[in-house]
Amino acid sequence: MGFWIIVAALAIAIGAVLALTLLRGRVGDAPPAAYDLQVYRDQLKEVDRDLARGVIGADEAQRLRSEVSRRVLAADAQLRAGGEDGGQPRLAGRLAAGLIVAVIAGGGLLIYRQVGAPGYDDLPIAKRIAASDAARAERLSQDAAEARLGPVEESIPDGTSQDYLALIEQLRKTVKERPEDQQGLQFLVRSEAALGNMAAARRAQQQLIALKGDAASAADQAMLADLMINAAVGYVSAEAETALREALRLDPREPSARFYLGLYLLQVDRPDGAFRTWQALLEESTPDAPWVAPIRAQLEELAARAGVKYTLPPVGDLRGPTSEDMENAAGMSAEGRQDMIRGMVAGLAERLSTTGGTAEEWARLINAYGVLGDADKAKQVWAEAQVVFAANPAMLDTLRAAAANAGIAE
Template sequence: MVFWIIIAGLALGVAAILGLTLIRGRVGDAPPAAYDLRVYRDQLKEVDRDLARGVISAEDAERVRTEVSRRVLSADAQLQAGGESGGQPRGVTAAMAGILAILVGGGALLLYSQLGAPGYPDLPLEARIAASDQARATRLDQAAAEDAANLPPAEVNPQATPEFMALMEKLRQTVESRPGDVQGLRLLARNEAALGNLAAAHKAQARLIEQLGAEATANDYALRADLMINAAAGYVSSDAEAVLRAALQRDPTQPTARYYLGLYLIQVDRPDGAFRTWEQLLQDSQPDAPWVPPIRTQLETVAQMAGVKYQLPPVETLAGPSAGDIEAAGDMSEQDQAEMIRGMVQRLSERLATDGGSPAEWARLIGAYGVLGETGRAAEIWYEAQQVFEGNSGALDEIRPAAVSAGVAE
């Protein structure tokens, strides 16, 4: 409230100063016409000095005196008619002063509504960082987060037949009797999740990771974090954060972990970090990736919270022909088919060469050359992709199946 009082006082003060200036019709101790008279009289004296020095002729001096004298008479008449107010029309001046006050006050409110955050208290950067650190330090663990979420018991999947439920019971008993059975633990985690038993699912996944030891992948950790966060109704607990960090330590490009890390950063009031994480993930992802819609829904808001001017890029579709595109050309003549397919492939190839693209687009280009039978060109694109995505194991793993299908990789 104090902020609004100060802003309103400043706006009214500025508007009052400008309005009084308009109403007075002058600046300083004298009306404008009085200043004009002083200037014209100085000009007459200057003409006499220039004539005495021989700078101008007598005829020019007389002509200038006549013009300046005319202006002196006009200014004197204006001074006599206007008096101390300067001759400004009172009604129009008062109206202009009122309009000016509205513009100053209204403009300030409009500007603040666009650039400010009405209703929010003052949040200095140092205080926000301290609050974020406190939020991290007091984060609930997984058990407390699940208790706080208080989710209702999971309903039995209507597609789960009695036979399936009987098999699930046998699977649980088998895993209990054989705790080192990696395949059994993997099946148990997946099927518990399918039944909606998320707490049981993430516990089974934790046991699986423990059994795998150093062989546990980033995807294994990301799945566990996904199950934990959903079991807590979207809350990223301190335990879930540790699992996310473990996944990203093994593969910094793991998309599920990157998405949930951004969510965690929002929850601990670090929208700057969340924006950087999600923006890069959006750039690296295929348009149909499951995390893309929630990111696109929230990213502009997150950017605004972070103080970043950002506009979502348009939704892109993967360019270039797929195997389905090529099959759809079956009704065309061979020449038309070749022209259409090669044109699409060429456009995609040129765009990737100049602007780059996602791993899915590189895979599509390699696959297209493989379908066309241009194995040599597919091999060249596969080699180029390995140079572009060097060190990015996730991207190369996404492209490799297309190269294998094209016969240029093993």
């Protein structure tokens, strides 16, 4: 009730100030014509000063005096006729003043009823945190989140060959017969995901992680969370949150887990935590990272919700080796350069295994392992890439050329 009293008092006070100004017919201590008269008198003095300095001639000065004197007479006549209120019509002024008060007070009330929240209780920070904790406790399970979508039919990408579908069906049977085959499960995860069978892919990933046990990596847990969230069409279930937390326990810098954790915090109404998570991830990411665009689209609004003043940094160029990196590499021993190259190749392999990539990037990885003389890893990447891009012959040609270049093509 106190809120309404304060709002009403403010609206009436503002309306009264405007109405009083309208009724007085002036905004200061004198009518408008009095100000005009003072200006014209000052102009006459200025004409005399210009004539004395020789800026204008006598004829020009006389013409200006005549013009300004005419305006002085008109302003004086207006001042005498209007009096103290400047000639403002009293009835019209009162009607306009009443209308202003009504519009400000009544119009403000109507607008608030449309866009505001009448009767909505205040939400101090303690209540907001409590509501967030309740939302966390009430998160749907993964099965419930998927079930609410109803039956999901297999979505076969256009151009997928029957031979490829037969291969996937055979892979499913093989994994069912040999449930402890980790490599088969890895292929099945990617194959089901490529067909859009996210629920089947996440079940296969869960089975794979169970087989690996303590050897399961942060990338394994992050992929599981990714598949769960996609299977639930963006909803972060209780199990998906557990997978995210486990991924970040194993590797606090795991990028996809950090992105999805920010999404989860948004869904449980913790914009403060989501902002901190996404801001840090954005600052550490290259502009071409897949999570950068969605983060940039929401981060300023998210900052406002979190009560933080924040402006997005400009989009930079793709990060690559700096001149300093090149100089350091030139000064390295052959063994040191080899270690640096292996580190870059390992980073590319990690990214492709967690977030995927283009056929050209997979081909680059195959070539890199070939240059390093690591034929076994090159063969492994080539085999996995054939499954990932089996539905796209053009991309397979690119990969096959890289395999041939690396000397591992069949």
